[in-house]
Amino acid sequence: MSIIKAETHPLDDYLRTERLPHVWCPGCGIGTVLGAYLRAMKNVGLDSEKSIMVSGIGCTGRTAGYVRMDSFHTTHGRAIPFAVGLKAARPELNVTVFSGDGDLFAIGGNHIIHAARRNANITVIAINNFTYGMTGGQLAPTTPETGITTTSPYGNVESPFNLAGLIAVAGASYVARWTSLHVRRLEKSLEKALKKRGFSFVEVLSQCPTAYGRRNGMRDPVDTLKYFQKYAVVKNHVNPLEGVIEPNKPFILGEFVDAPEEATFEDKLWELTKSEFLHTSQAERSEWIIEHRRHLEILSRIISGRGEDNEQS
Amino acid sequence: MSKDILVGDHFLSGDVAAAEGAIAAGCRFFAGYPITPSSEVAERMARRLPEVGGIFIQMEDELGSMAALLGASWGGKKAMTATSGPGFSLMMENYGLGMMTETPAVIVDVQRGGPSTGLPTLLGQGDVMQARWGSHGPYQAIALTPESPQECFNLTIRAFNLAEKYRQPVVVLMDESLGHLFERVTIPPREEIEITDRKILKDKNRDIYEADEDLIPPMPPVGEGFGIHVTGLTHDERGYPSINAETQERMIRRINDKISKHAPEIIDYEEFMTDDADVIVVAYGITARSARRAVIMAREKGIKAGLFRFKVIWPFPSERLEELSDREFVVAEVNNGQALVEVERAIRKRAIFVGKMGGEPHRPEEILKGIEEALK
Structure with a gap:
């Protein structure tokens, strides 16, 4: 029997403990999500030596700097294409993008929809704290209407993205949304996302008491968690387009898409390099492509809640 | 005949010659976005790379292209993109990330008239200073300027060798007239082509940005338990962010010196x-x-x-x-x-x-x- 010393943590092996303390504020939700992610990694037995984390810029973007695995802290918005290049080059590696809502959906919005369309075999964890935390709390494409930020001092007049809905219709194979309060369900969902072959996406709503909550009546970190508790409705396999988040109204959490596995982008790229594929007729090549195409009609039934998948709920 | 080096005499455009030079140099990854007058480079790579076991991706834009190159390069591939002025402007962001993280990559920039959309189908040579200073902050650029399709072939090989040796993005500055000029290109046999590969870090206990005497750190492999951290932030020898003037002075001076101190070996003119x-x-x-x-x-x-x-x-x-x-x-x-x-x-x-x-x-x-x- 091993003895666990008080000063160690079960996830120490997965963390660059020499880099602690981290940059995140007291009460921040990122650490909670990272904990769930690392436990999920451990639970599914992912080899950390064969696992890569890629982050963009921002508070969540700093995550890559704390995990004990090969990790890349890239430019703002470009974590996804960096990961797509790395995964295409080395498909045997597990590649996770861990970044924030602004990074992935404002400056990086074009890349994430295309990575989902291609069904790149990467896992994307998007921590959505409704704001730009690192730069001091500016308006994000996820800030709820009326939200007060430093660049929407009179209240946000824009409509926010429904991230889960956007990524589902872009073609992701797995789409789920949880919060920093629903940690056990988040962990289970992350396990599924990590195991899924194809583009998997988990949005995690999280508190930012310092930059967002403070200006929006949720100064205490627990205030946002209480908000999540009050308004979150857990419901699996509903149409992700119904996943809109409006202030002081119920919003949906759960698994929106869990599509049957199909050939991934990397499977297809590497098939092109095989001599059996190259040295055949174009008719046969087209046949292979059709045989391995994405079944978007099935995906569309799943998204609209009409698929068999829906019965699981 | 081997598929990667098409030994013999060919009648090729500068664009196609650059693509063949890349393949001969060992390039096995291309990510790009179509843009006149460089698209023929991408088209050639799309056809040729699968034949030699390489990966071609047409990305959603040039921002993503350059990011994908760096990802693939860390994955161990020799990686290239091709573009022209407007796309080169978009690539400046991760051109800088390549400098900061010391990542080998080759950018073929087939220059056209500018500024902005300018003259898509006509000649310009206005990206010279952009290649040198286009991304913010202090760094040293390496850029090659061929004058014929034969040199597009030869100098693209050299661009890969320099990128691999000095661990940074290298630019092949072509131009529209050259990219579309057809001439004889002689592709020599493999044994006559000099190829340089990056130094690989073998010692897991050594800091990943600890340079050798030549000021160039060996590049660690990924997926082999090195647990590397690579960031665009100013970082110390371990690769960890270190946001202060002292580290900036030490590390950024080194990435500048590794080029300026080797300038006599890099410089080439006629x-x-x-x-x-x-x-x-x-x-x-x-x-x-x-x-x-x-x-x-x-x-x-x-x-x-x-x-x-x-x-x-x-x-x-x-x-x-x-x-x-x-x-x-x-x-x-x-x-x-x-x-x-x-x-x-x-x-x-x-x-x-x-x-x-x-x-x-x-x-x-x-x-x-x-x-x-x-x-x-």
Whole structure:
């Protein structure tokens, strides 16, 4: 029997403990999500030596700097294409993008929809704290209407993205949304996302008491968690387009898409390099492509809640 | 015959020759976005890379292309993209990330007339300073300027060798006229092609940004338990962010010095009839071909003219130009004076500038006029 010393943590092996303390504020939700992610990694037995984390810029973007695995802290918005290049080059590696809502959906919005369309075999964890935390709390494409930020001092007049809905219709194979309060369900969902072959996406709503909550009546970190508790409705396999988040109204959490596995982008790229594929007729090549195409009609039934998948709920 | 090196004589455009040079150099990853006049490079790579076991991805834009290159390069591939001015502008972001993280990659920039969308199908040479300074912060660029399809082949191979050796993005600055010019290209057998591969870090206990004596750190492999961290933030030898002036001074000075201290090995130029020349024309790319003709025309008229042509424009061959500074100088390029600034800095006096805004190459007569003016 091993003895666990008080000063160690079960996830120490997965963390660059020499880099602690981290940059995140007291009460921040990122650490909670990272904990769930690392436990999920451990639970599914992912080899950390064969696992890569890629982050963009921002508070969540700093995550890559704390995990004990090969990790890349890239430019703002470009974590996804960096990961797509790395995964295409080395498909045997597990590649996770861990970044924030602004990074992935404002400056990086074009890349994430295309990575989902291609069904790149990467896992994307998007921590959505409704704001730009690192730069001091500016308006994000996820800030709820009326939200007060430093660049929407009179209240946000824009409509926010429904991230889960956007990524589902872009073609992701797995789409789920949880919060920093629903940690056990988040962990289970992350396990599924990590195991899924194809583009998997988990949005995690999280508190930012310092930059967002403070200006929006949720100064205490627990205030946002209480908000999540009050308004979150857990419901699996509903149409992700119904996943809109409006202030002081119920919003949906759960698994929106869990599509049957199909050939991934990397499977297809590497098939092109095989001599059996190259040295055949174009008719046969087209046949292979059709045989391995994405079944978007099935995906569309799943998204609209009409698929068999829906019965699981 | 091997599929990666198409040994023999071919009739190729500069764009296609650059693609073949890349494959011969060992390039096995291309990510790009179509843009005139470079699209033929992507088209050739799309057809050729699968044949040699390589990966071609048409990305959603040039921001993503450059990011994907760096990802693939860390994955161990020799990686390239091809673009033109507007796309080159978008790539500046991760050109800088490549400098900061010391990531080998090759960018072929087939220059067209600018600024902005400018002249998509016509010549420009206005990206010279962008290659040097286009991404923010202090770094040293490496850029090569071929003048023929044969050199597009040869210098793209060299660009890979330099990128791998010095661990940074390297630019092949072509131009529209050259990219679309068809000429004979001789592809030599494998044993005659010099290939440099990156140094690989083997010791897991060594800091990943601890440089060797040559100021270049060996590159760690991914997926082999090194647990590396790579960031665009200023970082210490371990690769960890270290946001202070002391680390910035130490680490950023090193990434600059690793190029400037090796500049003599990187610099390459051609001198044509400069020995006894009273006036020297400085030109590169397609313009060098007009300049060469102008020099011959001048000699026929009894004027002792010569040509100084960059094959590598960055690092800049300032020392050699300074040695020649007792001569008169003419600078010809298709922009409003970019190499001109550096030439005048090296020779410490004014040169006659024969510039064009873009759209067509120089006529030799235009440069000849400049030669005559320089001797007045």
